[in-house]
Amino acid sequence: MAIIAAFDFPEVTRAQYEEAVDRLTGGAGLNAPSDWPVRGLVLHAAGPTPDGGWHVTDVWESREAFEHFAAVLMPILQEVGIPTAPPLICEAYNVVT
Structure with missing residues (x-):
């Protein structure tokens, strides 16, 4: 099942993103x-x-795909100086592309 992951990064700049x-x-x-x-x-x-x-919102095909991504993302965020907090994650009821 697809999931939505929403991240809020206070005080993060466009350059850091x-x-x-x-x-x-x-x-x-x-x-x-x-x-x-x-x-x-x-x-x-x-x-x-x-x-x-x-703010970043992603839609992922599955929680497993997102977890694989998170394993790659978290060290990069730390290197760039972006403080990390757990994203809001919910199941996607409807995805239109």
Whole structure:
């Protein structure tokens, strides 16, 4: 079953987000779900929050796919200086692409 993972990163900058994406994708950027280092990403949306932080919402094909991604992501976030907190995770009732 697909899941939604929502991350709120207070005080994280666009530059930090872009650095994390560059490290995740080997500098190729994010142009398609297949650019991520693990398979299973359905949708990725990210943007600045009104309070000066950053928000990311992903949809993954399964919790297992997300957990594989998290194992790659967490060390990169630490290297870039992005504080980590557990995301809000819920089952996706409906996904439209």
